[in-house]
Amino acid sequence: MSRFWSPVVGTLSPYVPGEQPKLQNLVKLNTNEHPYGPSPKVLEAIRAAADDTLKLYPDPSSDRLRHAIAKNAGVQANQVFVGNGSDEVLAHVFLALLKHDKPLRFPDITYSFYPVYCGLYGIQYETAPLAADFSINVDDYLPGANGQAGAIIFPNPNAPTGRALSLADVERIVAGNPDAVVVVDEAYVDFGGESAVGLVGRYDNLLVVQTLSKSRSLAGLRVGFAVGSAELIDGLERVKNSFNSYPIDRLAEAGAVAALEDTEYFDKTRVAVIETRSRMTAGLQALGFEVLPSAANFVFARHPEKDAAGLAAALRERSIIVRHFRHARIDQFLRITVGTDEQVNLLLEALAQVLQG
Numbered sequence: 001m002s003r004f005w006s007p008v009v010g011t012l013s014p015y016v017p018g019e020q021p022k023l024q025n026l027v028k029l030n031t032n033e034h035p036y037g038p039s040p041k042v043l044e045a046i047r048a049a050a051d052d053t054l055k056l057y058p059d060p061s062s063d064r065l066r067h068a069i070a071k072n073a074g075v076q077a078n079q080v081f082v083g084n085g086s087d088e089v090l091a092h093v094f095l096a097l098l099k100h101d102k103p104l105r106f107p108d109i110t111y112s113f114y115p116v117y118c119g120l121y122g123i124q125y126e127t128a129p130l131a132a133d134f135s136i137n138v139d140d141y142l143p144g145a146n147g148q149a150g151a152i153i154f155p156n157p158n159a160p161t162g163r164a165l166s167l168a169d170v171e172r173i174v175a176g177n178p179d180a181v182v183v184v185d186e187a188y189v190d191f192g193g194e195s196a197v198g199l200v201g202r203y204d205n206l207l208v209v210q211t212l213s214k215s216r217s218l219a220g221l222r223v224g225f226a227v228g229s230a231e232l233i234d235g236l237e238r239v240k241n242s243f244n245s246y247p248i249d250r251l252a253e254a255g256a257v258a259a260l261e262d263t264e265y266f267d268k269t270r271v272a273v274i275e276t277r278s279r280m281t282a283g284l285q286a287l288g289f290e291v292l293p294s295a296a297n298f299v300f301a302r303h304p305e306k307d308a309a310g311l312a313a314a315l316r317e318r319s320i321i322v323r324h325f326r327h328a329r330i331d332q333f334l335r336i337t338v339g340t341d342e343q344v345n346l347l348l349e350a351l352a353q354v355l356q357g
Protein backbone atom coordinates (compact mmCIF):
# COMPACT_ATOMS: atom_id res chain seq x y z
CA MET A 1 0.00 0.00 0.00
CA SER A 2 1.15 3.53 -0.75
CA ARG A 3 -0.52 6.77 0.14
CA PHE A 4 0.00 7.82 -3.48
CA TRP A 5 -2.17 5.03 -4.91
CA SER A 6 -5.74 5.59 -6.04
CA PRO A 7 -8.08 3.80 -3.61
CA VAL A 8 -8.90 1.08 -6.17
CA VAL A 9 -5.27 -0.08 -6.48
CA GLY A 10 -5.13 -1.68 -3.05
CA THR A 11 -8.32 -3.65 -3.75
CA LEU A 12 -7.02 -5.30 -6.96
CA SER A 13 -5.95 -8.95 -7.19
CA PRO A 14 -3.88 -8.87 -10.40
CA TYR A 15 -3.55 -11.81 -12.80
CA VAL A 16 -0.42 -13.91 -12.27
CA PRO A 17 1.00 -14.92 -15.67
CA GLY A 18 2.89 -18.18 -16.10
CA GLU A 19 6.58 -17.80 -15.53
CA GLN A 20 8.80 -16.64 -18.44
CA PRO A 21 12.17 -17.87 -17.17
CA LYS A 22 15.34 -16.15 -18.29
CA LEU A 23 17.21 -19.48 -18.34
CA GLN A 24 17.91 -21.05 -21.73
CA ASN A 25 17.45 -24.75 -22.54
CA LEU A 26 14.41 -25.27 -20.39
CA VAL A 27 11.61 -27.47 -21.66
CA LYS A 28 8.97 -24.78 -21.30
CA LEU A 29 5.51 -26.35 -21.16
CA ASN A 30 3.83 -23.85 -18.82
CA THR A 31 2.18 -21.08 -20.85
CA ASN A 32 0.59 -22.73 -23.89
CA GLU A 33 2.78 -21.08 -26.48
CA HIS A 34 3.05 -22.88 -29.83
CA PRO A 35 6.11 -25.16 -29.98
CA TYR A 36 6.92 -24.13 -33.56
CA GLY A 37 7.83 -20.60 -34.62
CA PRO A 38 5.66 -18.35 -36.77
CA SER A 39 5.44 -18.72 -40.52
CA PRO A 40 8.58 -17.51 -42.36
CA LYS A 41 6.25 -15.20 -44.29
CA VAL A 42 5.37 -13.45 -41.02
CA LEU A 43 9.03 -12.75 -40.28
CA GLU A 44 9.53 -11.50 -43.84
CA ALA A 45 6.54 -9.14 -43.56
CA ILE A 46 7.74 -7.76 -40.22
CA ARG A 47 11.25 -7.18 -41.60
CA ALA A 48 9.78 -5.42 -44.63
CA ALA A 49 7.69 -3.18 -42.38
CA ALA A 50 10.69 -2.22 -40.23
CA ASP A 51 11.57 0.92 -42.15
CA ASP A 52 11.39 4.70 -42.01
CA THR A 53 7.57 4.65 -41.82
CA LEU A 54 7.91 3.67 -38.13
CA LYS A 55 8.13 7.40 -37.50
CA LEU A 56 4.43 7.56 -38.37
CA TYR A 57 1.54 6.39 -36.19
CA PRO A 58 -0.09 3.18 -37.39
CA ASP A 59 -3.63 3.06 -38.83
CA PRO A 60 -5.86 3.65 -35.75
CA SER A 61 -8.56 1.38 -37.17
CA SER A 62 -6.18 -1.37 -38.40
CA ASP A 63 -8.17 -1.67 -41.62
CA ARG A 64 -5.87 -4.15 -43.37
CA LEU A 65 -5.89 -6.47 -40.41
CA ARG A 66 -9.64 -6.20 -39.84
CA HIS A 67 -10.28 -6.97 -43.51
CA ALA A 68 -7.99 -10.03 -43.38
CA ILE A 69 -9.84 -11.32 -40.28
CA ALA A 70 -13.24 -10.54 -41.83
CA LYS A 71 -12.32 -12.46 -44.96
CA ASN A 72 -11.29 -15.54 -42.94
CA ALA A 73 -14.38 -15.34 -40.75
CA GLY A 74 -16.84 -14.65 -43.58
CA VAL A 75 -18.10 -11.40 -42.03
CA GLN A 76 -17.90 -7.65 -42.78
CA ALA A 77 -14.97 -5.57 -41.48
CA ASN A 78 -17.36 -3.61 -39.21
CA GLN A 79 -18.00 -6.91 -37.38
CA VAL A 80 -14.34 -7.20 -36.37
CA PHE A 81 -12.54 -5.60 -33.42
CA VAL A 82 -8.76 -5.93 -32.89
CA GLY A 83 -6.56 -5.38 -29.86
CA ASN A 84 -3.13 -5.76 -28.32
CA GLY A 85 -3.57 -9.46 -27.56
CA SER A 86 -6.94 -10.94 -26.77
CA ASP A 87 -6.36 -10.00 -23.14
CA GLU A 88 -6.74 -6.36 -24.16
CA VAL A 89 -9.75 -7.23 -26.32
CA LEU A 90 -11.26 -9.02 -23.29
CA ALA A 91 -10.54 -6.04 -21.03
CA HIS A 92 -12.56 -3.80 -23.34
CA VAL A 93 -15.25 -6.48 -23.63
CA PHE A 94 -15.66 -6.59 -19.84
CA LEU A 95 -16.09 -2.83 -19.58
CA ALA A 96 -18.13 -2.31 -22.77
CA LEU A 97 -20.39 -5.37 -22.79
CA LEU A 98 -20.29 -7.37 -19.54
CA LYS A 99 -20.96 -4.76 -16.85
CA HIS A 100 -24.70 -4.82 -16.11
CA ASP A 101 -27.05 -4.68 -13.11
CA LYS A 102 -27.34 -8.47 -13.00
CA PRO A 103 -24.11 -10.43 -12.39
CA LEU A 104 -21.90 -11.78 -15.12
CA ARG A 105 -21.80 -15.61 -15.15
CA PHE A 106 -18.79 -17.83 -15.91
CA PRO A 107 -17.50 -21.29 -14.85
CA ASP A 108 -15.92 -21.82 -11.41
CA ILE A 109 -12.85 -23.28 -13.14
CA THR A 110 -11.84 -21.12 -16.06
CA TYR A 111 -9.42 -18.48 -17.33
CA SER A 112 -8.26 -16.75 -14.17
CA PHE A 113 -8.18 -13.33 -15.82
CA TYR A 114 -12.00 -13.09 -15.78
CA PRO A 115 -12.37 -12.32 -12.06
CA VAL A 116 -9.41 -9.94 -12.34
CA TYR A 117 -11.22 -7.78 -14.92
CA CYS A 118 -14.33 -7.90 -12.74
CA GLY A 119 -12.26 -6.49 -9.87
CA LEU A 120 -10.72 -3.79 -12.04
CA TYR A 121 -14.03 -2.61 -13.49
CA GLY A 122 -16.30 -3.26 -10.51
CA ILE A 123 -18.35 -5.96 -12.23
CA GLN A 124 -20.51 -8.31 -10.15
CA TYR A 125 -20.11 -11.96 -11.09
CA GLU A 126 -21.31 -15.43 -10.15
CA THR A 127 -19.75 -18.77 -11.06
CA ALA A 128 -21.40 -21.97 -12.25
CA PRO A 129 -19.57 -25.14 -11.14
CA LEU A 130 -18.19 -27.43 -13.81
CA ALA A 131 -19.63 -30.96 -13.72
CA ALA A 132 -17.66 -33.74 -11.96
CA ASP A 133 -15.99 -34.61 -15.28
CA PHE A 134 -14.95 -30.93 -15.62
CA SER A 135 -17.30 -30.25 -18.52
CA ILE A 136 -19.44 -27.11 -18.72
CA ASN A 137 -23.06 -27.81 -17.80
CA VAL A 138 -25.06 -26.03 -20.52
CA ASP A 139 -28.22 -25.76 -18.43
CA ASP A 140 -26.37 -23.61 -15.88
CA TYR A 141 -26.20 -20.89 -18.55
CA LEU A 142 -29.89 -20.95 -19.48
CA PRO A 143 -32.20 -18.57 -17.61
CA GLY A 144 -34.30 -21.43 -16.17
CA ALA A 145 -31.67 -22.90 -13.85
CA ASN A 146 -30.12 -19.93 -12.06
CA GLY A 147 -32.18 -16.99 -13.31
CA GLN A 148 -31.17 -14.55 -16.05
CA ALA A 149 -27.45 -13.68 -16.08
CA GLY A 150 -26.42 -10.09 -16.84
CA ALA A 151 -24.00 -11.56 -19.40
CA ILE A 152 -22.06 -14.79 -19.94
CA ILE A 153 -18.45 -15.60 -20.78
CA PHE A 154 -16.63 -18.93 -21.12
CA PRO A 155 -13.65 -20.20 -23.08
CA ASN A 156 -14.27 -22.91 -25.66
CA PRO A 157 -12.24 -25.09 -25.31
CA ASN A 158 -12.22 -24.20 -21.62
CA ALA A 159 -8.98 -23.31 -19.86
CA PRO A 160 -7.27 -24.90 -18.01
CA THR A 161 -9.29 -28.09 -18.55
CA GLY A 162 -8.99 -28.27 -22.37
CA ARG A 163 -12.53 -29.64 -22.62
CA ALA A 164 -14.66 -28.32 -25.50
CA LEU A 165 -18.38 -27.76 -25.87
CA SER A 166 -19.99 -28.77 -29.15
CA LEU A 167 -21.18 -26.01 -31.45
CA ALA A 168 -24.76 -27.16 -30.83
CA ASP A 169 -24.27 -26.63 -27.08
CA VAL A 170 -22.75 -23.18 -27.61
CA GLU A 171 -25.71 -22.28 -29.82
CA ARG A 172 -28.15 -23.43 -27.09
CA ILE A 173 -26.52 -20.96 -24.69
CA VAL A 174 -26.52 -18.12 -27.21
CA ALA A 175 -30.08 -18.77 -28.40
CA GLY A 176 -31.29 -19.18 -24.79
CA ASN A 177 -30.06 -15.71 -23.78
CA PRO A 178 -31.31 -13.34 -26.51
CA ASP A 179 -31.15 -10.33 -24.15
CA ALA A 180 -27.68 -10.99 -22.71
CA VAL A 181 -24.28 -10.82 -24.36
CA VAL A 182 -22.61 -14.24 -24.64
CA VAL A 183 -18.82 -14.11 -25.14
CA VAL A 184 -17.04 -17.25 -26.34
CA ASP A 185 -13.29 -17.00 -25.76
CA GLU A 186 -11.82 -19.22 -28.49
CA ALA A 187 -8.11 -18.84 -27.66
CA TYR A 188 -7.57 -22.58 -28.34
CA VAL A 189 -10.29 -23.38 -30.87
CA ASP A 190 -7.91 -24.12 -33.76
CA PHE A 191 -6.53 -27.19 -31.95
CA GLY A 192 -9.74 -29.17 -32.17
CA GLY A 193 -12.74 -27.08 -31.09
CA GLU A 194 -15.69 -25.96 -33.22
CA SER A 195 -15.75 -22.18 -33.73
CA ALA A 196 -18.94 -20.21 -33.15
CA VAL A 197 -17.84 -17.53 -35.65
CA GLY A 198 -20.34 -18.91 -38.18
CA LEU A 199 -23.19 -18.03 -35.78
CA VAL A 200 -22.55 -14.29 -35.46
CA GLY A 201 -24.67 -13.48 -38.51
CA ARG A 202 -27.72 -15.02 -36.78
CA TYR A 203 -27.23 -13.87 -33.17
CA ASP A 204 -26.64 -10.22 -32.36
CA ASN A 205 -25.79 -11.11 -28.72
CA LEU A 206 -22.81 -13.35 -29.62
CA LEU A 207 -19.20 -12.18 -29.50
CA VAL A 208 -16.39 -14.58 -30.41
CA VAL A 209 -12.86 -13.71 -29.24
CA GLN A 210 -9.74 -15.25 -30.77
CA THR A 211 -6.00 -14.69 -30.60
CA LEU A 212 -2.93 -15.10 -32.79
CA SER A 213 -0.89 -16.00 -29.69
CA LYS A 214 -1.56 -19.73 -29.62
CA SER A 215 -2.40 -21.36 -32.97
CA ARG A 216 -0.53 -18.74 -35.06
CA SER A 217 2.64 -18.93 -32.92
CA LEU A 218 2.60 -15.18 -32.24
CA ALA A 219 2.32 -14.74 -28.47
CA GLY A 220 5.14 -12.20 -28.67
CA LEU A 221 3.42 -10.01 -31.26
CA ARG A 222 0.27 -9.31 -29.15
CA VAL A 223 -2.66 -9.49 -31.56
CA GLY A 224 -6.17 -10.65 -30.69
CA PHE A 225 -9.60 -9.97 -32.11
CA ALA A 226 -13.34 -10.24 -31.63
CA VAL A 227 -16.07 -11.01 -34.17
CA GLY A 228 -19.70 -10.08 -33.54
CA SER A 229 -22.60 -7.90 -34.59
CA ALA A 230 -21.72 -4.36 -35.73
CA GLU A 231 -23.58 -3.09 -32.65
CA LEU A 232 -21.31 -5.00 -30.24
CA ILE A 233 -18.19 -4.00 -32.18
CA ASP A 234 -19.25 -0.35 -32.10
CA GLY A 235 -19.45 -0.51 -28.29
CA LEU A 236 -15.93 -1.95 -28.16
CA GLU A 237 -14.62 0.78 -30.48
CA ARG A 238 -16.05 3.46 -28.18
CA VAL A 239 -14.16 2.02 -25.20
CA LYS A 240 -10.97 1.42 -27.20
CA ASN A 241 -10.97 5.00 -28.47
CA SER A 242 -11.36 6.18 -24.88
CA PHE A 243 -8.26 4.21 -23.89
CA ASN A 244 -5.61 3.85 -26.65
CA SER A 245 -6.14 4.79 -30.29
CA TYR A 246 -3.22 2.70 -31.56
CA PRO A 247 -3.20 -0.75 -29.94
CA ILE A 248 -1.82 -2.47 -33.06
CA ASP A 249 1.58 -1.15 -34.08
CA ARG A 250 2.88 -1.20 -37.66
CA LEU A 251 5.02 -4.32 -37.21
CA ALA A 252 2.22 -6.21 -35.49
CA GLU A 253 -0.26 -5.39 -38.23
CA ALA A 254 2.16 -6.50 -40.97
CA GLY A 255 2.97 -9.76 -39.19
CA ALA A 256 -0.62 -10.54 -38.25
CA VAL A 257 -1.90 -10.06 -41.82
CA ALA A 258 0.85 -12.34 -43.16
CA ALA A 259 0.00 -14.98 -40.53
CA LEU A 260 -3.68 -14.96 -41.44
CA GLU A 261 -2.86 -15.30 -45.13
CA ASP A 262 -0.50 -18.26 -44.73
CA THR A 263 -3.18 -20.91 -44.21
CA GLU A 264 -0.87 -23.69 -45.38
CA TYR A 265 1.68 -23.11 -42.61
CA PHE A 266 -1.13 -22.62 -40.09
CA ASP A 267 -2.72 -25.97 -40.93
CA LYS A 268 0.57 -27.83 -41.02
CA THR A 269 1.69 -26.61 -37.60
CA ARG A 270 -1.64 -26.95 -35.80
CA VAL A 271 -2.07 -30.50 -37.11
CA ALA A 272 1.45 -31.29 -35.83
CA VAL A 273 0.40 -30.10 -32.36
CA ILE A 274 -2.80 -32.16 -32.48
CA GLU A 275 -0.83 -35.28 -33.42
CA THR A 276 1.74 -34.73 -30.68
CA ARG A 277 -1.11 -34.19 -28.21
CA SER A 278 -2.43 -37.71 -28.94
CA ARG A 279 0.99 -39.23 -28.39
CA MET A 280 1.54 -37.19 -25.22
CA THR A 281 -1.89 -38.21 -23.87
CA ALA A 282 -1.21 -41.89 -24.54
CA GLY A 283 2.24 -41.59 -22.91
CA LEU A 284 0.80 -39.94 -19.79
CA GLN A 285 -1.95 -42.53 -19.54
CA ALA A 286 0.64 -45.31 -19.80
CA LEU A 287 2.33 -43.74 -16.75
CA GLY A 288 -0.94 -43.93 -14.83
CA PHE A 289 -2.18 -40.35 -15.33
CA GLU A 290 -5.82 -39.50 -15.79
CA VAL A 291 -5.93 -37.06 -18.73
CA LEU A 292 -9.02 -34.98 -19.51
CA PRO A 293 -10.01 -35.09 -23.20
CA SER A 294 -8.32 -32.02 -24.70
CA ALA A 295 -9.26 -29.95 -27.74
CA ALA A 296 -6.48 -27.46 -26.95
CA ASN A 297 -2.68 -27.26 -27.20
CA PHE A 298 -2.30 -28.46 -23.61
CA VAL A 299 -3.56 -31.32 -21.49
CA PHE A 300 -4.89 -31.29 -17.94
CA ALA A 301 -3.77 -34.41 -16.09
CA ARG A 302 -3.59 -35.85 -12.58
CA HIS A 303 -1.85 -38.85 -11.10
CA PRO A 304 -3.95 -40.86 -8.64
CA GLU A 305 -1.02 -41.42 -6.25
CA LYS A 306 1.35 -38.49 -6.70
CA ASP A 307 0.86 -34.96 -5.42
CA ALA A 308 0.70 -32.51 -8.32
CA ALA A 309 2.79 -29.78 -6.67
CA GLY A 310 5.44 -32.38 -5.88
CA LEU A 311 5.45 -33.60 -9.47
CA ALA A 312 5.77 -30.04 -10.80
CA ALA A 313 8.72 -29.43 -8.46
CA ALA A 314 10.42 -32.69 -9.48
CA LEU A 315 10.01 -31.79 -13.17
CA ARG A 316 11.45 -28.38 -12.50
CA GLU A 317 14.58 -29.95 -11.03
CA ARG A 318 14.91 -31.67 -14.39
CA SER A 319 14.51 -28.31 -16.24
CA ILE A 320 10.94 -28.99 -17.35
CA ILE A 321 8.33 -26.39 -16.39
CA VAL A 322 4.60 -27.13 -16.31
CA ARG A 323 1.74 -25.17 -14.74
CA HIS A 324 0.21 -26.05 -11.39
CA PHE A 325 -2.73 -24.07 -9.96
CA ARG A 326 -3.32 -23.96 -6.21
CA HIS A 327 -7.07 -23.64 -6.67
CA ALA A 328 -9.87 -25.70 -5.13
CA ARG A 329 -10.88 -28.75 -7.21
CA ILE A 330 -7.84 -28.59 -9.50
CA ASP A 331 -4.86 -28.55 -7.14
CA GLN A 332 -4.03 -32.17 -7.98
CA PHE A 333 -3.82 -31.43 -11.72
CA LEU A 334 -0.96 -30.32 -13.93
CA ARG A 335 -1.54 -28.29 -17.05
CA ILE A 336 1.05 -29.32 -19.59
CA THR A 337 1.49 -27.52 -22.91
CA VAL A 338 1.97 -29.72 -25.97
CA GLY A 339 5.59 -29.22 -27.01
CA THR A 340 7.65 -30.54 -29.88
CA ASP A 341 7.96 -34.34 -30.16
CA GLU A 342 11.41 -34.09 -28.62
CA GLN A 343 10.14 -32.04 -25.67
CA VAL A 344 7.31 -34.50 -25.09
CA ASN A 345 9.80 -37.38 -25.07
CA LEU A 346 11.87 -35.54 -22.43
CA LEU A 347 8.72 -34.92 -20.37
CA LEU A 348 7.62 -38.56 -20.49
CA GLU A 349 11.12 -39.83 -19.64
CA ALA A 350 11.42 -37.43 -16.70
CA LEU A 351 7.99 -38.40 -15.36
CA ALA A 352 8.83 -42.09 -15.67
CA GLN A 353 11.96 -41.48 -13.56
CA VAL A 354 10.13 -39.40 -10.96
CA LEU A 355 7.33 -41.95 -10.61
CA GLN A 356 9.81 -44.77 -10.12
CA GLY A 357 11.84 -42.88 -7.53
Ligand SMILES: *Cc1c(COP(=O)(O)O)cnc(C)c1O
Pocket residue numbers: 084085086087088111155159185187210211212213219223224
Ligand atom coordinates in the same frame (compact mmCIF):
# COMPACT_ATOMS: atom_id res chain seq x y z
C1 LIG B 1 -3.99 -17.23 -23.76
C2 LIG B 1 -5.41 -16.87 -23.50
C3 LIG B 1 -5.89 -15.59 -23.76
C4 LIG B 1 -5.02 -14.41 -24.05
O1 LIG B 1 -4.25 -14.48 -25.11
P1 LIG B 1 -3.47 -13.21 -25.68
O2 LIG B 1 -2.07 -13.66 -25.74
O3 LIG B 1 -3.67 -12.04 -24.75
O4 LIG B 1 -4.11 -12.99 -26.99
C5 LIG B 1 -7.24 -15.36 -23.62
N1 LIG B 1 -8.08 -16.31 -23.19
C6 LIG B 1 -7.65 -17.54 -22.87
C7 LIG B 1 -8.61 -18.55 -22.40
C8 LIG B 1 -6.29 -17.84 -23.01
O5 LIG B 1 -5.85 -19.04 -22.64
